[in-house]
Amino acid sequence: MINRKITREISVGDIRIGNGNPIAIQSMTTTDTRDVVSTVDQIKRLENAGCDIVRLAVPDRESALAIKKIKDLVGIPLVADIHFDYRLALEALDSGVDKLRINPGNIGDNQRVRLVVEKAKERNIPIRIGVNSGSVDKELLEKYKNKIDAEVLVESAAKHIEILESMNFKDIAVSIKASDVLLTVASYRLFSERYDYPTHIGITEAGTVMRGTVKSSAGLGIILYHGIGDTMRVSLTSDPVEEIKVAREILKSVGLYTKPDIEFVSCPTCGRCKIDLIELANALENECAGLHKNIKVAVMGCAVNGPGEARDADIGIAGGDKKVLLFKKGEIIRSIDEKDALKELVREIKEMQGD
Ligand code: SF4
Numbered sequence: 374m375i376n377r378k379i380t381r382e383i384s385v386g387d388i389r390i391g392n393g394n395p396i397a398i399q400s401m402t403t404t405d406t407r408d409v410v411s412t413v414d415q416i417k418r419l420e421n422a423g424c425d426i427v428r429l430a431v432p433d434r435e436s437a438l439a440i441k442k443i444k445d446l447v448g449i450p451l452v453a454d455i456h457f458d459y460r461l462a463l464e465a466l467d468s469g470v471d472k473l474r475i476n477p478g479n480i481g482d483n484q485r486v487r488l489v490v491e492k493a494k495e496r497n498i499p500i501r502i503g504v505n506s507g508s509v510d511k512e513l514l515e516k517y518k519n520k521i522d523a524e525v526l527v528e529s530a531a532k533h534i535e536i537l538e539s540m541n542f543k544d545i546a547v548s549i550k551a552s553d554v555l556l557t558v559a560s561y562r563l564f565s566e567r568y569d570y571p572t573h574i575g576i577t578e579a580g581t582v583m584r585g586t587v588k589s590s591a592g593l594g595i596i597l598y599h600g601i602g603d604t605m606r607v608s609l610t611s612d613p614v615e616e617i618k619v620a621r622e623i624l625k626s627v628g629l630y631t632k633p634d635i636e637f638v639s640c641p642t643c644g645r646c647k648i649d650l651i652e653l654a655n656a657l658e659n660e661c662a663g664l665h666k667n668i669k670v671a672v673m674g675c676a677v678n679g680p681g682e683a684r685d686a687d688i689g690i691a692g693g694d695k696k697v698l699l700f701k702k703g704e705i706i707r708s709i710d711e712k713d714a715l716k717e718l719v720r721e722i723k724e725m726q727g728d
Contacts, residue, residue, distance in 0.1 A: 375627060378600040380571040383499040383544050386450025386471040388425050390499075390546060390603045391571030395631040397425040397604040398620040399573070400613040401454065406436035409443055415613065416447045421663055422617040423632065426604065428452040428474060437464030444469050452501070459485040466492045472546075474501045477536040478510065490540045499544040501573055502533040504560075506551035523559035526551070530564060545570045546604065550577035554592040561601050571603035578608065585609040586619050590626075597627050618662075633665045635722070638683060639672040646674030648692035648711050660719045668725055670718075680705060688725065690718055 382392035390397055400419050404411040406429045416427050431437050431453045444451055452472040453465035457479040465473065466489075473493060477486045477500075493500055506521050509529050517525045526549045537545055547570050549560040557576055565572065576592040579585035589607040596602055607616045607623070624630035639654040640646075654672045661670075671689030673679030676698050679691025684703035691698045697714045699706045699721070709717045 375598060375629060376600050377602075377629075378565055378569075380569050380603055381543065381545075383546055383571055384497065385426055385452070385499060388450055394603070396597075396602055396624060396629055398423060398617055398624070399426045399428060399452070399604055399606040400424050400616045400620075401428040401430070401606070403613055406430055406443075407433075407439050409439050409446075412439070412443055413446045416443070416449065418614050419617060420447065420449050422614045423621050423634075423665070424449060424617045426450050426452060426472070428454050428606075430454050431461050431465055432456075434461065434464055437461050437468055440465055440468035440470050457481065459489050462489045463492055466496060466498060470498065472499050472501060474503055476502055476504075476533050478533045483536070486536060487540055490537065490542045493544070494542060497544070499546060500537065500542070501546040501548065502530055502537075503573075504530045504533070504547070504549045505577055506553070506556065507577075521551075521556070523556065523563045526556075526560040527563045527567065531567075534568070534570070543570075546573050547571075548573040548575060550575050552576065552578040552588075554588055554595075557592050558595045558599075561596050562599060565599075565601045572601055573604045573606065574602040575606040575608055581610045582615055585611075589619060590623050593623050594627060597623070597629060633667045635661055635664060635666055636669045637661075637672070638669065638686060638689075640674045640679070640682070642674040645677055646692050647694050648674070648697060648714075650674045650692055653690075653715060656715050657718060660715065661722060664722065666722075666725065668722070670722060676705075688718070688721055690714055 380391040450471035453470040455475040579588040668687040671683030671686035673691045676691040680700040
C-alpha cells in the first residue's frame with residue numbers, strides 16, 4: 374500500500390485536492406474555448422470518462438468570457454490556463470472559473486500580480502504554478518549555465534511561490550514537469566521534501582497514445598509510489614478522453630483509484646486460442662467504457678487455462694471452437710456462439726451489481 378504524503382488542502386469547485394483526498398484526474402480541452410458548443414460537448418465526454426477537473430486555454434478575452442457560458446452547462450470544475458496576461462486572469466475570475474493556472478513570475482509587474490491575487494483570494498480560487506523544463510526563466514538559466522536539473526526546476530517553482538506567499542496567498546498547487554521521466558521524478562521528490570503544497574503531477578509532451586501512455590505510466594507510477602501527487606494529468610497527443618482512460622488505469626494499477634470501476638484482465642492469446650480474442654477484448658472495453666462498477670471481468674482465449682486462471686474474476690469468457698464459455702467466479706455457466714459473445718457478455722455485465 375502506498376503511504377501518501379499529506380499536503381495542504383485546496384478546493385477546486387467541489388473537488389478537494391491534497392491532504393490525502395482522492396487523486397483528482399484532469400485533462401485539457403482541445404477545442405477553441407470561444408466555441409462554447411464544441412467545448413461543452415468535449416467536457417461532457419471527459420466527465421463521462423471519469424475526468425474530475427478540466428482546463429481550458431484562455432488566449433484572449435473572448436475565451437475568458439466564454440467560461441461563464443461553459444460553466445453553466447457542465448458539471449465539473451474549470452481551470453483557466455493563462456500564460457502571462459493578468460487581464461485574462463481577472464476576466465476568467467469574473468467569469469466564475471474554479472482555478473487559475475498562471476505563473477506569477479511571468480506576469481511581469483507585482484502590482485498586476487497583486488490584482489489577480491486579491492481577486493483570487495476574494496473568491497477562494499486557487500492558483501496552480503506550472504514549471505516546465507522547456508520554459509525556465511533566463512535568470513536561472515544563466516545562474517546554472519543552462520543546466521536543467523531538479524534543483525533548477527524546484528528553484529524556478531520557489532520563485533513563483535515566493536511572490537504569492539509575499540502577498541499572503543497560500544492556495545497554491547504546483548506542477549514541475551519535464552518530458553524526461555527521471556528528471557520529472559527527481560523534481561517532484563525534491564519539491565515534496567521542501568514544500569507541503571499539493572502537487573499536480575504529469576509528464577509533459579509525453580507523446581502519442583502508445584509512447585505517451587508508457588512514459589506517463591513509468592513516470593507517474595514512480596512518483597505515486599513515493600506518495601507524491603494530489604492531482605494528475607496524462608498528456609497525450611490524442612483525443613483528451615484517452616488521457617482520462619490512461620490516468621484511471623495508472624491509478625487503478627497502484628491501488629489509488631477510489632471510484633467504482635471495472636477491472637479487465639485478458640490473456641495474451643497463444644496457439645490454443647481459436648476465436649478473435651483481441652477484437653473481442655477491445656470491443657468489450659469500448660462497450661463498457663461508461664460503466665462504473667466494482668467488478669472484475671476476464672477475457673481468456675481458451676478453456677484449458679481460462680476459467681482457472683481467472684478464478685477470481687466476477688465474470689468472464691473462455692474461447693472454444695466458434696463458441697465461448699461464460700463463467701462466473703471460475704464456474705462455467707453456459708456456452709455462447711462466438712458471434713453473440715460480445716452482446717451477451719455486455720448484457721450480463723450491465724445486469725451485475727458492483728457499484
Ligand atoms: S488462456 Fe489459453 S489461449 Fe490464453 S494464453 Fe492461456 S493457454 Fe493461451
